[in-house]
Amino acid sequence: MNSEIFVFDTTLRDGTQGEGISLSADDKLKIARKLDTLGVHYIEGGNPGSNSKDIEFFKRVQDYNLNAKITAFGSTRRKNSIAEQDVNLQRLIDSGARAATLVGKSWDFHVHTALQTTLEENLAMIFDSFAYLKRQGMEAIYDAEHFFDGFKHNPEYALAALKKAEEAGADWIVLCDTNGGTLPHEIQEIVAKVKSELNTPVGIHTHNDCELAVANTLAAVHAGARQIQGTINGYGERCGNANLCSIIPNLQLKMNYNCISGEQLKQLTAVARYVSEIANAHMPVGQPYVGQAAFAHKGGIHVSAIMKDSKTYEHIEPERVGNKQRILVSELAGQSNIISKAAELGLDIDTSQEHTRAIIDKIKDLEHQGYQFEGADASLELLLRDAFGGAKEIFTLESFKMIVERNAGSMMSEAIVKINVDGQTVYTAAEGNGPVNALDNALRKALVQFYPGIMDIVLSDYKVRVIDEKDATAAKVRVLIESTDFHNTWSTVGVSGNIIDASWEALVDSIRYALLNTEKQEASDPVNRGHLGLVNH
Structure with a gap:
């Protein structure tokens, strides 16, 4: 030295x-x-x-x-x-x-x-x-x-x-x-x-x-x-x-x-x-060494090569600086991307099955509709786990309603959410400083009795992108939500012609991802279980 x-x-x-x-x-x-x-x-x-x-x-x-x-x-x-x-x-x-x-x-x-x-x-x-x-x-x-x-x-x-x-x-x-x-x-x-x-x-x-x-x-x-x-x-x-x-x-x-x-x-x-x-300053995803994309690979040829030896497209081992390799899945993805991402998640995929090809086609179709999974790793993981049987249904939505009212010069938003958790119907309402915040508050209020640590999750960033600008107010929108528990950060995506619906989709993915990953941590480390306090009653 x-x-x-x-x-x-x-x-x-x-x-x-x-x-x-x-x-x-x-x-x-x-x-x-x-x-x-x-x-x-x-x-x-x-x-x-x-x-x-x-x-x-x-x-x-x-x-x-x-x-x-x-x-x-x-x-x-x-x-x-x-x-x-x-x-x-x-x-x-x-x-x-x-x-x-x-x-x-x-x-x-x-x-x-x-x-x-x-x-x-x-x-x-x-x-x-x-x-x-x-x-x-x-x-x-x-x-x-x-x-x-x-x-x-x-x-x-x-x-x-x-x-x-x-x-x-x-x-x-x-x-x-x-x-x-x-x-x-x-x-x-x-x-x-x-x-x-x-x-x-x-x-x-x-x-x-x-x-x-x-x-x-x-x-x-x-x-x-x-x-x-x-x-x-x-x-x-x-x-x-x-x-x-x-x-x-x-x-x-x-x-x-x-x-x-x-x-x-x-x-x-x-x-x-x-x-x-x-x-409260957003890090560039492409920041060298420590950025989220510093060791991310998207092209199918690249992914195929790093599966053989990571040195083909990485100048150092990302773990040396506390980062990790990421495989991005998008319309450019080949079979190697899916296999590598699934292996990273511990999913066993038979490459000879048509099912794998079908998932690739589904991802490409979703991206054609406006989804963007390279910036929403958590939504991608949920998609793969659902496809290959690696995720359970934590809750289901029965309905939600939004009330937005202007009164005395101020705006008020109220969300009414009805969900089902393990066969039990929960009906809650909550206010917020906007429709998305109200939905977030209502969903947490419904789930907190089952998963008390859910209040430790923070929505740290919210972005809206108009996909088809030529359609003006009838255009589809893509919503990207970034969430954190101050130990980990994850991103989810939703797409719809209705901004509330797209936001709900991304919000649900964010909560579901946090709960699923907490359960995985508890299963692998029972001594330190309940890292977020997300323990099902």
Whole structure:
């Protein structure tokens, strides 16, 4: 194994600067614990000098006894002042954090334009601030803001800024591509030059404005950087920060560096999806390594090949990063797709039977009608289990009614559902903030007496797609519902000329899938049965 790489996660600080990302103190604490299990070395929690939420985080996180170094973020002292009297520096010290990151100017253009001070005063600000933190016994990290732009414009001054931090005792010098406009070959050349000038270890902090943040980070490590800064899923301002979910496995599995342990690496996908849930930010299905489609195969020729050896179309074993291989079934599917998917589900299919061919034809016909199973794995699994006798009927619908009323300027939706569970008829009604929400509430209300843990399932995403736009309001619609129990996520689909009917179909599949899979878990693991509390009375 080559040199150790130190992982610095700034999801809780730089990541929250991304559009649509907002985390409460509780959210930050949850994510910090999850990051700690991943094995990152530093967790930057925020700026205790900027808001009460971050102050609360730093106060409460001290009770968690995390292995990672909790790091506070701030900036060098104000111009024409002294470090001992700088309020923001004092708040870093008072935060209780073991380490602090100070951002400081290294581009002369920013010194003159943003700080409106002299080059000499900026160097004094850097030196005084780091010397003060070191006298207080803190680990001190210099984030050299706009370093690469500064180096290309005035290399002598950019290096002088780094050397001032080193002279003051900074433990790390981190080179920042703050505007995200530097190319990988430039990163490698400049980092190599810096390494030859400094004795202090060097880190890298890149942004993704040219979609090169991951490549730039790898180039910096290749040139000698030993700390990588980034965020989970690449969250961050503008186009985002360097994505640790790609950087860590690339360094570890492709470049033979040691970032985290192999067992911790297996948690990468779970951590990525957990953070996306807490941040309420949808993950791209095609995100490398950790995305739902990262190891998904659709073409029949591809599937036929990976059934013989997965290396034919996979660059690593997905389990190494906690992901899994998925076989998509669609109108492009061949017999190999069905066989592989059935085998994954533990269904015994005789390939010589016409039944298998019939199922393929049925799937293709359903997709022709507007269904899309590649984005609805749970509905596909139910379809195959029904076809090959691997599923039981948990409940049946007898009827449902919808009442939508506008009253005094507000809308009210009420659903009345009549279902049959094991021969027992259940009749319930529930209100909701829309027809689908009312149906969801009514169905749960009917089933909760039989499966009490059903209330732990959350409908996390709801999408409607018009299939035949030319038919206007008479067009068919496809509804995709994503559900989660905060351990697993699954998607279901419904198609109809009526949006309520399509929604009901997808909703029923979602609940049915959760109940069937809970029963399977209980059968295979009776000691830990009732993971969701979905125990039939």
